[in-house]
Amino acid sequence: MSVAYGESGSFRDPASRVFVVDGDIRRALSREGVADFVALSDSGLLDDPRVIATERLDDAHSPVELPDGVAAVLRHERVPFVSYPYEWTFSMLRDAALLQLDLTLAALDSGLMLKDATPYNVQFVGTRPVFIDVGSFERLHAGELWVGYRQFCMQYLFPLLLQAHKKVAFQPWLRGSIEGVPASDYRGLTSLRDRFRRGYLTHVFLQARLDRHPGSVRERAALKTEVATSVIRANVKKMRRLVAGLRSEVPAGEWVRYGADNSYTPADAATKDEFVRSAVATNRWSLVWDLGCNNGRHARIAAAQAAHVLAVDADAGTVDLLYRELRAEGDTTILPLVVNLADPSPGLGWRGCERPPLLDRGRPDLVLALALVHHLAIASNVPLAEVVDWLASLGAALVVEFPTRDDPMVQSLLARKRRDLHPDYHRAVFERALAQRCDIQRQETLGSGTRVLYFATPKDMPR
Amino acid sequence: MNTPHFIAYLDPGSSGLIVQMIGGGLAAFVVALKLYGRRILQVLRLRRRDTAPDAAPEAVADDRAR
Numbered sequence: 001m002s003v004a005y006g007e008s009g010s011f012r013d014p015a016s017r018v019f020v021v022d023g024d025i026r027r028a029l030s031r032e033g034v035a036d037f038v039a040l041s042d043s044g045l046l047d048d049p050r051v052i053a054t055e056r057l058d059d060a061h062s063p064v065e066l067p068d069g070v071a072a073v074l075r076h077e078r079v080p081f082v083s084y085p086y087e088w089t090f091s092m093l094r095d096a097a098l099l100q101l102d103l104t105l106a107a108l109d110s111g112l113m114l115k116d117a118t119p120y121n122v123q124f125v126g127t128r129p130v131f132i133d134v135g136s137f138e139r140l141h142a143g144e145l146w147v148g149y150r151q152f153c154m155q156y157l158f159p160l161l162l163q164a165h166k167k168v169a170f171q172p173w174l175r176g177s178i179e180g181v182p183a184s185d186y187r188g189l190t191s192l193r194d195r196f197r198r199g200y201l202t203h204v205f206l207q208a209r210l211d212r213h214p215g216s217v218r219e220r221a222a223l224k225t226e227v228a229t230s231v232i233r234a235n236v237k238k239m240r241r242l243v244a245g246l247r248s249e250v251p252a253g254e255w256v257r258y259g260a261d262n263s264y265t266p267a268d269a270a271t272k273d274e275f276v277r278s279a280v281a282t283n284r285w286s287l288v289w290d291l292g293c294n295n296g297r298h299a300r301i302a303a304a305q306a307a308h309v310l311a312v313d314a315d316a317g318t319v320d321l322l323y324r325e326l327r328a329e330g331d332t333t334i335l336p337l338v339v340n341l342a343d344p345s346p347g348l349g350w351r352g353c354e355r356p357p358l359l360d361r362g363r364p365d366l367v368l369a370l371a372l373v374h375h376l377a378i379a380s381n382v383p384l385a386e387v388v389d390w391l392a393s394l395g396a397a398l399v400v401e402f403p404t405r406d407d408p409m410v411q412s413l414l415a416r417k418r419r420d421l422h423p424d425y426h427r428a429v430f431e432r433a434l435a436q437r438c439d440i441q442r443q444e445t446l447g448s449g450t451r452v453l454y455f456a457t458p459k460d461m462p463r
Numbered sequence: 464m465n466t467p468h469f470i471a472y473l474d475p476g477s478s479g480l481i482v483q484m485i486g487g488g489l490a491a492f493v494v495a496l497k498l499y500g501r502r503i504l505q506v507l508r509l510r511r512r513d514t515a516p517d518a519a520p521e522a523v524a525d526d527r528a529r
Binding site: 012013014015115116145146147148149150151153183202203206207209210211212213230231232234235238 | 476478485486488506507
């Protein structure tokens with residue numbers, strides 16, 4: 001019996017709605033939506049690799065309803081792992097913004113337009129941004145302006161400006177509101193210097209002031225009959241120049257240089273790489289999670305034996321560097337994300353389900369947790385047994401590293417805390433907890449003697 | 464005056480439309496001044512706000528519904 005349900009984040013557009021049938025991603029279209037889709041197909045844009053691969057099905061059966069009825073059903077290629085802008089780095093959000101703008105210009109050339117401008121319509125396959133909302137393309141309506149402009153500012157431009165000009169991480173702002181950052185909020189953060197920056201007068205100042213003085217129906221009706229496509233094109237091109245020129249210096253946080261400047265001897269680093277390599281080689285994995293990925297060294301090792309790798313780290317600067325390296329290599333296997341594992345993305349939006357929690361968006365079959373346990377247990381004060389329990393609950397094979405109390409990094413973390421605050425942080429406690437939940441297949445102590453590596457599998461996992 | 468037919472499901476917000484008109488080239492700028500000159504001057508505090516605003520209550524509500 002097939003399992004079908006409506007996608008919890010797809011309900012705002014009355015012309016199109018996504019649903020899932022046995023893991024297959026499908027989209028119901030209204031009669032208007034079909035006419036727009038036919039125009040998109042005729043334009044050739046549907047074959048553009050920047051747009052998710054899509055086909056029209058003969059069967060228009062849909063488990064979801066649309067206000068005007070369902071006239072056709074599409075099937076989309078599945079994205080390996082769904083991520084959201086509050087988990088992306090600066091460069092990822094900027095690349096998604098440029099994709100949005102480039103597709104808008106391409107659509108205009110074909111007499112089409114995009115009805116919205118939100119980063120939730122972009123997903124990353126590895127480091128390749130892909131536009132997933134085929135239902136966003138519509139035929140250009142005479143006299144209508146860029147409807148998504150305001151949304152673009154709130155969800156792309158102002159978050160990018162926050163980081164580029166104010167050195168404020170945008171992720172907590174986008175996680176705080178899926179609507180994005182209003183012009184008035186961004187304006188409140190600007191300084192005298194910002195007032196002379198490109199785009200400030202119109203996008204920030206004027207928009208914030210006009211937001212406080214709503215216009216009348218008369219004004220808006222007159223506007224819609226007067227404008228031309230050239231106005232949209234001019235605005236989109238100007239916006240593209242502005243976004244393309246934004247830069248964010250990678251903050252010199254302690255983790256940016258950690259990959260090259262850490263407490264491992266070259267021999268220990270080589271032993272660790274070899275341990276990971278041999279554990280990874282025991283299987284062909286569909287989804288590997290590298291938790292606390294840092295410079296992606298082990299995510300890259302895992303990628304040799306995996307269809308997809310999710311590389312997460314709490315340090316946005318480090319993840320941005322990794323993204324830029326992988327993007328330059330054209331990598332489509334490793335998806336780097338900014339995630340604090342002690343505070344992972346929760347469910348957001350309507351009913352708290354519109355954007356599901358990170359942990360509900362796919363489960364790994366292999367987890368790498370290298371140089372991570374001590375941070376969760378000591379820096380974040382999660383009891384050691386709880387850390388192991390959580391790792392085991394992911395239901396995947398596990399490569400985990402335990403740095404003992406004598407390790408310099410552990411000593412450094414403990415030195416910041418009251419004495420005897422972490423009496424449970426011992427190798428024996430860790431091994432007992434791990435053995436309760438998993439079968440330990442292999443373990444190895446690095447030459448320094450302060451770090452132990454384990455390869456473990458869940459007790460009920462077939463091998 | 465005809466009531467506008469909003470095809471888009473997203474409310475573009477009139478502020479976003481005016482900003483686009485201003486940034487959309489000389490011709491659009493002239494149209495924007497013609498249509499919105501009074502409102503822009505009010506927002507920039509170069510002209511006093513009318514005591515009886517012409518915006519109908521439903522228009523204000525419509526504008527605030529994002």
